[in-house]
Amino acid sequence: PAVIRREDYCPPAWAVPDITLDFRLDPAETRVRATLSVTRNGAHDEPLRLDGAGQTPVSVTVDGAVVDDWRIEGEQLVVPLPGDAHIVETEVVIAPDRNTQLMGLYASGGNLCTQCEAEGFRRITFFPDRPDVLSVYRVRMTADARRFPVLLANGDPVAKGTNDDGTHWAEWHDPYPKPSYLFALVAGDLAVNRSTFTTMSGREVELGIWVRAADLAKTDHALHALKLSMAWDERIYGREYDLDVFNIVAVDDFNFGAMENKGLNIFNSRYILADPDTATDYDYDAIAAVVAHEYFHNWSGNRITCRDWFQLSLKEGFTVYRDQCFSADQGSAAVKRIEEVRGLRASQFPEDSGPLAHPVRPESYIEISNFYTATIYNKGAELIRMMATILDPAKFRAATDLYFSRFDGTAATCEDFVACMEEAGGVDLRQFRLWYSQAGTPRVSAGLSHEPGGGRAVLRLAQHVPPSPGQPVKQPMVLPLKVRLFGAETGRPLTDEQLILLDQAAETITFEAVTERPVLSINRGFSAPVVIESDRSAADLAFLSAHDDDPFARYEAMQQLMLDTLVAGTINGEMNAQAVIDAVARTLAAEGLEPAFLAEAVLLPSENFIGDQLAMVDPDAIHAARESLRRQIGQALTPVWRRLYGEMAQGAYVYSPDAKGRRRLRSVALGYIAASGAEDAAALALAQFDAADNMTDRQAALTTLVSSDAPERDIALERFHARYADNALVLDKWFQTQALSSRDDTGAVVATLAEHPTFTLANPNRARALIGAFGMNQRAFNAANGSGYRFLADQLIALDRLNPQTAAKLLPPLGRWRRFDGNRAQLMRAELARIVATPGLSKDLFEQASKSLD
Numbered sequence: 005p006a007v008i009r010r011e012d013y014c015p016p017a018w019a020v021p022d023i024t025l026d027f028r029l030d031p032a033e034t035r036v037r038a039t040l041s042v043t044r045n046g047a048h049d050e051p052l053r054l055d056g057a058g059q060t061p062v063s064v065t066v067d068g069a070v071v072d073d074w075r076i077e078g079e080q081l082v083v084p085l086p087g088d089a090h091i092v093e094t095e096v097v098i099a100p101d102r103n104t105q106l107m108g109l110y111a112s113g114g115n116l117c118t119q120c121e122a123e124g125f126r127r128i129t130f131f132p133d134r135p136d137v138l139s140v141y142r143v144r145m146t147a148d149a150r151r152f153p154v155l156l157a158n159g160d161p162v163a164k165g166t167n168d169d170g171t172h173w174a175e176w177h178d179p180y181p182k183p184s185y186l187f188a189l190v191a192g193d194l195a196v197n198r199s200t201f202t203t204m205s206g207r208e209v210e211l212g213i214w215v216r217a218a219d220l221a222k223t224d225h226a227l228h229a230l231k232l233s234m235a236w237d238e239r240i241y242g243r244e245y246d247l248d249v250f251n252i253v254a255v256d257d258f259n260f261g262a263m264e265n266k267g268l269n270i271f272n273s274r275y276i277l278a279d280p281d282t283a284t285d286y287d288y289d290a291i292a293a294v295v296a297h298e299y300f301h302n303w304s305g306n307r308i309t310c311r312d313w314f315q316l317s318l319k320e321g322f323t324v325y326r327d328q329c330f331s332a333d334q335g336s337a338a339v340k341r342i343e344e345v346r347g348l349r350a351s352q353f354p355e356d357s358g359p360l361a362h363p364v365r366p367e368s369y370i371e372i373s374n375f376y377t378a379t380i381y382n383k384g385a386e387l388i389r390m391m392a393t394i395l396d397p398a399k400f401r402a403a404t405d406l407y408f409s410r411f412d413g414t415a416a417t418c419e420d421f422v423a424c425m426e427e428a429g430g431v432d433l434r435q436f437r438l439w440y441s442q443a444g445t446p447r448v449s450a451g452l453s454h455e456p457g458g459g460r461a462v463l464r465l466a467q468h469v470p471p472s473p474g475q476p477v478k479q480p481m482v483l484p485l486k487v488r489l490f491g492a493e494t495g496r497p498l499t500d501e502q503l504i505l506l507d508q509a510a511e512t513i514t515f516e517a518v519t520e521r522p523v524l525s526i527n528r529g530f531s532a533p534v535v536i537e538s539d540r541s542a543a544d545l546a547f548l549s550a551h552d553d554d555p556f557a558r559y560e561a562m563q564q565l566m567l568d569t570l571v572a573g574t575i576n577g578e579m580n581a582q583a584v585i586d587a588v589a590r591t592l593a594a595e596g597l598e599p600a601f602l603a604e605a606v607l608l609p610s611e612n613f614i615g616d617q618l619a620m621v622d623p624d625a626i627h628a629a630r631e632s633l634r635r636q637i638g639q640a641l642t643p644v645w646r647r648l649y650g651e652m653a654q655g656a657y658v659y660s661p662d663a664k665g666r667r668r669l670r671s672v673a674l675g676y677i678a679a680s681g682a683e684d685a686a687a688l689a690l691a692q693f694d695a696a697d698n699m700t701d702r703q704a705a706l707t708t709l710v711s712s713d714a715p716e717r718d719i720a721l722e723r724f725h726a727r728y729a730d731n732a733l734v735l736d737k738w739f740q741t742q743a744l745s746s747r748d749d750t751g752a753v754v755a756t757l758a759e760h761p762t763f764t765l766a767n768p769n770r771a772r773a774l775i776g777a778f779g780m781n782q783r784a785f786n787a788a789n790g791s792g793y794r795f796l797a798d799q800l801i802a803l804d805r806l807n808p809q810t811a812a813k814l815l816p817p818l819g820r821w822r823r824f825d826g827n828r829a830q831l832m833r834a835e836l837a838r839i840v841a842t843p844g845l846s847k848d849l850f851e852q853a854s855k856s857l858d
């Protein structure tokens with residue numbers, strides 16, 4: 005397949021200032037007439053090239069006259085045009101109900117909806133389907149009035165009516181020029197939860213969340229989050245909503261989380277629907293974050309879009325940063341930061357050190373859908389955060405104001421954004437730009453020495469950026485590291501917090517008059533997305549976990565202590581658990597720490613993360629070490645866990661930061677009680693499962709039970725399935741929980757679940773719940789006989805025929821072969837080779853599998 009390169013970017017030969025779309029909607033056969041006003045862009049004699057995917061035009065007219073000198077080249081419709089401005093009309097027929105890829109116009113749950121980012125519009129009609137062609141859209145839809153009573157599109161509604169043949173129609177107009185990837189329509193039988201929002205300039209915006217009627221009661225949380233987001237973007241960034249209506253539609257079949265189509269966001273229903281009985285606290289938080297994210301795109305993405313897809317992080321990194329700050333403002337900022345870093349380490353760091361590593365602004369791709377990655381989104385957000393740190397809040401706001409005003413209505417680049425940061429911030433970001441072009445997670449070694457007797461402390465820092473595919477040698481980056489020293493004897497801070505901009509391969513920082521032995525707190529708040537390698541002892545880490553005044557650094561010290569212990573346990577087969585037990589006990593006994601923070605602080609690093617620290621992953625040894633430490637912490641602190649389990653119990657369910665934190669700490673306590681081997685643990689968990697008035701507590705109990713051999717396990721699984729048999733989103737939890745079980749039979753159970761009557765690869769949520777979760781289960785997936793690898797490859801090959809994008813997203817666990825012993829590596833490579841050799845493979849899966857083999 006062809007490789008698309010950033011360096012080959014050329015501006016579009018033809019602009020399309022206006023487009024009118026006329027849809028005769030029908031699931032089996034939809035007719036699309038597109039009328040494009042096109043203008044020649046610059047002096048050239050290129051024909052008009054319109055992207056398509058598979059379809060042939062029924063007709064092509066130019067300025068009202070049928071023409072026949074058009075041709076199809078590859079998948080493009082090529083129309084020679086004599087003048088500088090023309091009206092070009094095409095008509096095509098498409099079949100939404102046969103669209104299993106869920107890109108373009110497709111059917112979900114009896115309704116019709118669209119997904120056009122990145123290149124889905126070309127599956128609807130012929131068009132220059134690239135983000136730098138901005139057009140004003142007028143859309144007319146005609147459909148059966150009974151099957152599709154609701155007809156929605158971007159922008160504002162302008163007219164509607166009925167026809168004599170049982171159809172009705174609606175017209176929408178979006179006055180803001182937009183790229184084709186932001187086009188959307190929905191036709192369906194939907195109910196709406198309506199409200200209004202008054203913007204800062206006093207305009208009233210009509211808000212609507214559209215779902216199937218039975219789900220209407222589950223939309224209040226999303227609607228509330230939407231209003232909070234609108235107010236937040238006005239307050240923090242001065243950004244006001246610009247249309248008279250803002251609609252959100254939830255659909256069950258969706259390749260991603262949600263889509264920011266102008267004025268008509270379309271969501272995976274898992275990021276809209278919530279009530280206490282079916283959604284966990286995690287779900288509630290994720291819904292608010294995704295609603296905010298899509299809403300924030302109205303400015304960072306829609307009003308200012310991307311020049312080309314290599315600039316994807318321009319909108320995604322910035323918008324993730326914005327949604328992270330929004331979420332931090334809704335509850336505990338410290339816990340939110342911990343969750344972000346945990347997520348970054350779980351997905352972005354492994355990506356950045358594996359065969360699919362790529363820069364935040366990639367240089368090439370085969371299939372752009374493969375680049376909606378943790379690197380583009382989450383590392384991209386870290387880049388924005390670092391610039392905000394370097395500039396300070398006031399200058400950062402001045403810089404975003406400049407960016408929004410200078411590039412409003414245009415398709416911009418990452419470079420444009422950084423230039424605004426430089427100009428308004430008065431800083432030089434020349435070297436910082438390496439963050440956009442160099443892949444790989446920098447590693448920073450930090451060594452602190454001290455002259456006893458009130459002397460100097462010297463901090464020696466050195467950075468190294470590991471090689472990544474296509475980038476064998478790296479230059480030093482700019483790393484903003486927040487540091488502070490604490491006195492080992494008094495526990496008091498010895499310095500203020502300092503921001504060190506490490507921009508050399510190695511640097512030395514001197515602190516004068518340090519009166520007692522200092523302990524180093526570094527990368528506070530996770531100020532740079534790097535790995536810190538320090539020689540801090542277990543005692544110093546335990547000290548920081550008790551004394552550091554930065555909550556993130558405090559959490560981090562505990563994590564590092566646990567990690568060092570677990571790595572030693574994995575390698576040596578035995579470990580000294582006492583330092584961890586003491587640190588956990590001290591943290592749990594400390595005054596003034598919120599339950600949500602305690603819950604995060606005392607959780608052990610995941611098996612995957614332990615594996616990421618090792619040159620050679622031994623999944624069984626890692627599992628054994630982690631289970632042993634869990635058991636020892638559980639046993640040694642049994643009275644504490646029991647007390648917390650009782651104290652954290654609450655009355656009727658409420659969703660608030662404090663109530664969430666208490667539920668979380670209680671479930672962590674339950675986990676440690678079970679890990680201790682307590683005889684009553686399964687009964688306790690089943691009692692919690694049965695008594696719970698909310699999904700958070702119920703799922704926590706199920707998660708505890710699903711890894712046990714107790715009879716309560718099957719009882720809970722059966723009850724869960726029976727209770728939620730009609731709720732697809734909750735059944736996903738049932739599949740996922742089992743795929744993540746640490747029992748020895750998980751591989752076999754997952755294979756059986758893949759044959760379950762309610763399992764289907766056609767629904768991405770279901771596929772991710774079982775197949776995706778299984779790939780994350782380090783021990784089960786990496787069974788030494790290769791059964792996990794074979795299972796995943798079989799599923800991916802089958803899924804690729806239906807939905808290549810989703811298949812490609814689930815491949816990365818097979819690409820970790822370099823980290824495993826020769827036997828496993830060979831088995832993984834054999835499955836990758838089998839995938840690559842599959843006839844008719846999509847370019848999505850081909851790109852991921854072939855790069856993973858290299």
Ligand code: HT7
Nearest residue numbers: 121122259260262263264373376
């Ligand atoms: N900007 C949206 C990306 C997206 C997407 C990409 C590929 C295939 C399907 C997709 N659906 C949505 C989502 C976002 O970042 O807000």
Ligand code: ZN
Nearest residue numbers: 297301320323
């Ligand atoms: Zn986004």
